[in-house]
Amino acid sequence: MTTATARISRPGRSAAKPSRDNRSRERALAWARRAPLLPALIFLIVVTQLPFVVTLIISFLNWNSLSPDRTAFAGLENYLTVLTDPDLRQAIFTTILLTVSVVLASLLIGLGLALLLDKKFIGRGLARTLLIAPFLVVPVAAALIWKHALLNPTYGLINGILTWVWSLFGSATAPQLDLLSQAPMMAVIVSLVWQWTPFMMLILLAGLQSRPMDTVEAAQMDGATPWAIFRHLTLPHLRQYLELGGLLGAIYIVQNFDAVFTLTAGGLGTANLPYAIYQTFYFANEYGLASAAGVVVVIGTIIVATFALRTVFSLFKKEAAR
Amino acid sequence: MSTLTPAAPRKSGHARSTSRASSTTGPLRRGKSRMDPTRNNTAAGLAAWLLALLFAAPVVWMILTSFHSETDAATNPPSIAANLTLDAYREFFGETSGVSPWPSMINSATASILSTVLVLVLAIPATYALSIRPVKKWTDVMFFFLSTKMMPVVAAILPLYLFARTVGALDNIWFLILMYTSMNLPIAVWMMRSFLAEVPVEMLEAAQIDGANLLLTLRKIIAPVAMPGIAATALICFIFSWNELLLARVLTGVVAGTAPVFLTGFVSGQGLFLAKVCAAAVVISLPVLFAGFAAQDKLVQGLSLGAVK
Numbered sequence: 001m002t003t004a005t006a007r008i009s010r011p012g013r014s015a016a017k018p019s020r021d022n023r024s025r026e027r028a029l030a031w032a033r034r035a036p037l038l039p040a041l042i043f044l045i046v047v048t049q050l051p052f053v054v055t056l057i058i059s060f061l062n063w064n065s066l067s068p069d070r071t072a073f074a075g076l077e078n079y080l081t082v083l084t085d086p087d088l089r090q091a092i093f094t095t096i097l098l099t100v101s102v103v104l105a106s107l108l109i110g111l112g113l114a115l116l117l118d119k120k121f122i123g124r125g126l127a128r129t130l131l132i133a134p135f136l137v138v139p140v141a142a143a144l145i146w147k148h149a150l151l152n153p154t155y156g157l158i159n160g161i162l163t164w165v166w167s168l169f170g171s172a173t174a175p176q177l178d179l180l181s182q183a184p185m186m187a188v189i190v191s192l193v194w195q196w197t198p199f200m201m202l203i204l205l206a207g208l209q210s211r212p213m214d215t216v217e218a219a220q221m222d223g224a225t226p227w228a229i230f231r232h233l234t235l236p237h238l239r240q241y242l243e244l245g246g247l248l249g250a251i252y253i254v255q256n257f258d259a260v261f262t263l264t265a266g267g268l269g270t271a272n273l274p275y276a277i278y279q280t281f282y283f284a285n286e287y288g289l290a291s292a293a294g295v296v297v298v299i300g301t302i303i304v305a306t307f308a309l310r311t312v313f314s315l316f317k318k319e320a321a322r
Numbered sequence: 323m324s325t326l327t328p329a330a331p332r333k334s335g336h337a338r339s340t341s342r343a344s345s346t347t348g349p350l351r352r353g354k355s356r357m358d359p360t361r362n363n364t365a366a367g368l369a370a371w372l373l374a375l376l377f378a379a380p381v382v383w384m385i386l387t388s389f390h391s392e393t394d395a396a397t398n399p400p401s402i403a404a405n406l407t408l409d410a411y412r413e414f415f416g417e418t419s420g421v422s423p424w425p426s427m428i429n430s431a432t433a434s435i436l437s438t439v440l441v442l443v444l445a446i447p448a449t450y451a452l453s454i455r456p457v458k459k460w461t462d463v464m465f466f467f468l469s470t471k472m473m474p475v476v477a478a479i480l481p482l483y484l485f486a487r488t489v490g491a492l493d494n495i496w497f498l499i500l501m502y503t504s505m506n507l508p509i510a511v512w513m514m515r516s517f518l519a520e521v522p523v524e525m526l527e528a529a530q531i532d533g534a535n536l537l538l539t540l541r542k543i544i545a546p547v548a549m550p551g552i553a554a555t556a557l558i559c560f561i562f563s564w565n566e567l568l569l570a571r572v573l574t575g576v577v578a579g580t581a582p583v584f585l586t587g588f589v590s591g592q593g594l595f596l597a598k599v600c601a602a603a604v605v606i607s608l609p610v611l612f613a614g615f616a617a618q619d620k621l622v623q624g625l626s627l628g629a630v631k
Contacts, residue, residue, distance in 0.1 A: 034457050036447030040507060041463070043444060047504035048470045054481035113373060121367025129615070130378040136614035137381060138565050140582040141603035144589065145384050148599050155396040155596065157383050164399035194380065202622045206630045244629055255474045257568040262586060274568065277476045282572060287480060294477035305472040 052298070059291035066285045078292035088293060090269055091276035095254060095300075097185070098272055102192045103249045107242060109193065110200025115230075117201070118208045128205075135198040143262035146191040153178040184264045192259050196252075200245045207241030208234070240314065250304055254297070273297050388600035395597040410597035414605060423602070426584035431609075432495055433570075433580060434563035437502035441559050442552065444503070445510040452511065453518040454526065454544065464515065467508040468627070475505070475568055483572055493575040501569050506559040509627065513558065516628020517551020517620075518544070554620030557613040564610055581606045 062074035082088050117128055134142070150157045159176045166174030179187040211234065219229050257274045264270040266279065273293060281290035386402070387395045388411070394404035416422040452460045482501065483492075491497040521544050529539045570580040588602055589595060614621065622630055 030458070033451060033455055035451075037451035037457060037463065040444040040448035040511065041466075044467065044470055044504055044507055047500065048473060048478060051478035051481035051485075052473060054484075055477055058480065113370070116366050116370035116373070119363045119366040119370075121363050121370065123371065124367070127370050127374040129618075130374040132614065132618070132621075133378050133381045133611075136561075136611045137384075137603070137607045138582060138585075138610055140565075140567050140585050141607050142380075144585065144599055145380055145603055148589070148596055149383060149387055150380055152596075155398050155400075157380075157400055160398045160400035167399065194377065197377070199625060203626050203630055206622045206626070210631065241630065244626060248626065251472055255476070257476075258565075258582075261567070274474060274476045278479075278568065278572070281480050281483075287484075290480055294474070294480070297474050298477045301472050301474060305469065 055291045055294050058287055059295050061288045061291075063288040064284075064286050074288055078288045079296070081289055082293050082296050087271070088273075088276060091271050091273045091293075092296070092300075094185070094270060095272040095274075095297075098188065098192070098256070098260075099250055099253045101189050102196060102253050103246050105189070105193045106196040106200045106249065107204075107246055109197045110245065111204050111238075111242070113197065113201045114204035114208055117205055131201060132198045134194050135196075137195070139195065139258040140262055142195055143191060143259045146187070146194075147180065147263050151177075151179050151187055153180070180264065181268070184268045184270045188259050188263050188270055191263060192253065192256065196249055199249065203245040203248075204238060204241055207238050211237050247304070247307060251301070254301060254304070384600045384603055387597055388604045390597050392594035392597050395600070396594050410601035411605070413598045414601040423581070423584055423605070426579050426581045427606070429495055429574075429578055430564055430581040430606075433498050433502055434560045434609075437499045437506065437563050438556050438559045440499065440503040441506045441510045442556060444507055445514055445555075446552070448511055449514040449518050453515045454521065464512065467511045470504075471508040479569065479572055486573055492573060493577045493579075495574070495578040498570060498573055498578060498580070501573065502563040502566065505566070505569070506562055509562070510555050510559055512627035513555040513624045514548070514551060516623060516631075517555070518548050519628075520551070521547045551620060551623075554617045554624050557617035558621070558624045561610050561613050564613075 059078055060074060060076075061071060062077065063071045082092075113131060117124060117131075121127075137145070148156070153159060153176060159174075162176060163174040166172075179190070216229055216233055219233060224232075255274055256272065257278065260266055260270055260272055260275045261278075266272075266275045271279070273296070277290050277293045277297070280286045280293060389406040389408070390401070390404050391407050391409055394401045395410075413419070414423060451457050452464060457463065486492045486494070486497050525543050526539065529543055534542070565582065566580075567582045567586070570583050571586070574580065574583060585602055585606055589599060617624065
């Protein structure tokens with residue numbers, strides 16, 4: 001691809017002194033080449049970049065829509081509030097905890113599943129399909145199912161199974177869990193891990209199947225243990241897939257709204273930044289403060305994204321170079 | 323693609339089948355030559371099946387409960403063998419309450435389908451200018467597209483909400499369609515670039531030398547290779563739009579509310595509602611399940627933005 005790209009995209013290089021006529025024709029050609037790209041580019045700039053610039057401006061205003069006459073320039077006041085207000089600080093902490101724990105847990109479980117699915121066994125295709133199912137339930141629906149059908153303390157499936165198992169041993173006093181009120185953060189994490197593990201598994205499985213098998217076979221011939229093969233051949237090969245899965249997952253989970261909104265309505269310290277921002281502007285009408293919190297999320301995302309882009313970039317370069 | 327030598331077949335169908343074949347025979351060939359495959363794999367298969375059933379259990383339970391009566395659904399221990407009934411579905415479709423979910427589902431379908439069409443209309447030419455006849459600095463453009471996806475929706479939602487309120491576009495499905503288009507456009511560009519990049523350069527050059535015009539090249543060479551990718555991209559965009567909650571909740575109300583918004587307002591908290599909730603979850607997830615399984619072959623490549631084949 002590179003050779004063709006280079007030749008097509010630099011048509012004027014070889015001509016030492018292009019005439020003015022040539023140059024204007026070249027410019028027209030370059031624009032003809034750009035034209036198909038422009039609608040998408042302009043649309044995206046208008047719909048995503050402009051609003052963010054407005055958010056940036058609002059974040060420096062003291063603006064509550066309930067008392068519009070008191071709107072004024074506030075400097076960095078909103079940012080100070082974001083970093084000092086206990087609720088918003090809690091939201092920052094919750095966002096980090098939620099993202100890190102969900103990404104790590106679903107990556108680890110996804111890795112285990114991918115390693116199992118990489119082997120041949122009866123009904124592998126069906127098992128793979130079953131494992132993808134959680135990812136294909138509408139997130140709001142999944143959160144509702146977790147809240148009411150699985151985690152409900154009186155008739156949820158999990159407590160139901162506990163009662164049933166205990167009754168098998170003749171006990172009427174089975175332990176009963178109440179994650180939603182006693183460990184609401186755990187409830188959100190569990191439901192998100194359940195939904196995101198298939199995503200990680202799919203990426204890691206693709207990684208495993210692209211592994212060069214000749215080295216693995218050579219290592220097997222030389223009597224390497226399965227653990228040694230995993231540790232020294234499989235894991236290094238999977239590294240970039242682990243990074244890719246983790247970082248793409250992080251981008252989505254940082255922004256999660258559905259699970260927090262549905263499972264706990266942000267109660268008991270589970271409000272992450274997206275939920276807190278939604279609350280701040282939609283119900284408290286604190287536009288300035290909500291915008292400042294939004295900018296903080298973007299800064300956080302940029303930090304994560306720098307790493308994400310580097311990973312995607314290395315995979316992308318490899319592919320583009322072919 | 324690097325394996326394609328100049329001597330490789332130039333007919334459009336062949337290039338695709340060779341690249342496909344090499345990717346599918348890989349694991350098969352590998353399985354045969356593995357040492358002692360049977361003993362290891364029985365244990366792995368059992369473990370995989372156990373975990374697969376564990377992961378699928380909530381979905382199975384959701385489906386089973388949706389066919390139970392409300393009293394059977396709310397028992398502890400669970401009544402697995404209770405009589406099956408369609409009552410919950412009748413309730414969901416508003417038999418006693420009179421509140422029909424259809425308007426919200428039609429809104430969801432409208433928003434998802436039309437935004438997907440818009441995404442394709444914008445993304446296909448853009449992708450052409452990023453892979454087949456690339457502009458200068460096309461990698462920069464690609465990363466600009468990706469960076470907009472990394473900006474959380476909450477960082478732009480307030481100005482969008484204020485704008486919609488000012489121009490009277492709140493609770494208007496068209497505004498939501500534009501939002502979903504911008505949400506999915508970067509993903510679609512990344513996915514489709516990886517699919518279009520599979521079009522062999524040699525074939526494009528050969529077509530150029532033979533004097534084929536743009537339309538003919540698009541139809542005969544690019545479309546056969548890119549079509550499955552475009553279809554998968556459309557399905558994945560449809561899923562993301564269908565699932566979306568935050569924008570729909572903020573920007574729509576009674577008129578343009580989508581299915582996920584309907585679902586959040588569905589639980590009354592009074593009386594028994596578990597079977598009804600399960601029926602609602604099943605019905606609203608069905609389009610996603612169909613789209614997801616239809617795109618299964620290309621799901622990984624799509625969801626990883628084309629980084630993983």
